[in-house]
Amino acid sequence: METIEQLPLGNNGPLVGRIGYGAMVLEGYYGASDDESAVRTLVQAIDRGMMIDSADAYGAGHNELLIARAVKVANNEPFVATKFGIVFDENESGTELPTGWGFSLKINGTPEYVEKALxxxxxxxxxxxxxxxxAHYLDPAVPVEETVGTMSRAVESGKVRYLGLSNVSEAEIRRANLVHPINAVQYEYSLWRREAETDLLPTLRELGISLVGWSPLGGGFLTGTVRSLDEGDFRNNNPRYSSENLKANQERFSPLMDIANELDISPAQLALAWLLHQGQDVFPIPGSRKQERLEENAAAIDIHLDRNILDKINEIASPGATSGATLV
Structure with missing residues (x-):
């Protein structure tokens, strides 16, 4: 099976797929998923050369178990990224971190917890x-230097190859990078959330760190297929999916669907291709429960958007155009 284009992740970093695979979708947050089809999709992503993105909190560890099954039967050598920090064991302590979605996360970045999580x-x-x-989120009660210092010792011991941060500020990135080189920062980045362009991306480029964009399709919104959500759908927590905001966003972004039709590509491919045009240091990690959607996403790598099309897209989906608050 042919692998997709590979580019270096950060300064002196590993070669990884231009588009990665976000495995969170396999835990039922966006609709039912069975383990057997989940493993098949993961194998497809690995064999296509996609970086597999997980976290210990996804399915309370179940996501990592699915990946272990896929790794055993995949033909290609996998590149697996995972995260720690969100406490999913009620017996563990942590610091409450409010989100913009009406709930708080419990975060633990103490050396003892970091080592146990690893x-x-x-x-x-x-x-x-x-x-x-x-580090999935930094613990507000623990200095970033302390958490990253523990992570750096994991590299020294051979348990980890490269370090990343997720959902962090520019100042936190600079402090962390002084402790140990950071290869990737994960942050929400898509046509409906572009705040990363203001301060985050310039800082990353100054330091030679790649941006891994989570939710590059706006939690599915930018596929143009979301009309309503099932009762148990995780996106019901997202203010951008409330009935009033969803309607406003559908009206605002509908011209993107027209552009996709004109180019004879899917809206998802348009959104991913736009992200890829933002720089070779931007790595989207869309997730899908279906192998055919995975292939559709991978095909976005070969789509060229000329300056005229990019200008139209930027006008339609300008920074701050989306209605509703973000997660963090």
């Missing part, structure tokens, strides 16, 4: 070394 992820993944390890 060993648990290694065991679930069934590997000796994690390719890329992120």
């Amino acid at each position: 060993d648990a992820s290694l065991e679930r993944l069934g590997v000796d070394t994690i390719d890329l390890w992120y």
Whole structure:
């Protein structure tokens, strides 16, 4: 099976797929998913050369177990990224971190917890070394230097190859990078959330750090297929999906669907191609439960958008155009 284009992730970093695969969707947050089809989709992503993105909190560890199953039967050598920091065990302590979605997360970045989380992820993944390890969120009660210092010792011990941060500020990135080189920062980035362009991306480019864009399709909105949500859908927490905001966003972004039709590509491919045109240091990680959608996403790598099309897209989906608050 042919692998997709590979580019370096950060300064002196590993070669990874131009588009990655976000495995969170396999835990039922956006609709039902069975383990057997989930493993098949993961194998397809691995064999296509996509970076697999997970977290210990996805399915309370179940996501990492699915990846372990896929790794055993995939033909290609996988590149697996996972995260720690969100406490999903009610017996563990942590610091409450409010979100913009009406709930709080419990975060723990203490050295003791970080070490415990690493060993648990290694065991679930069934590997000796994690390719890329992120702090999912930083613990507000623990200095970033303390958390990243513990992460750096994991690199020194051979348990981790590269370090990343997720959902962080420019100042936190600079402080962390002084402790240990950071190869990737994960942040929400798409046509309906472009705040990363203001301060985050310039800082990353100054430091030689790649941006891994989570939710590059706006949680599915930019596929043009979302009309309503089932009762148990995780996106019901998202203010951008409230009935009033959803209607406003559909009206605002509908011209993107017209552009996709004119180019004879899907709206999802248009959104991903736009992201890829933002720089070779931007790596989207869309998720899908279906193998055919995975292939559709991968095909976005080969789509060229000329300056005229990019200008039209930027006018329609200008920064701040989306109605509704963001997660963090």
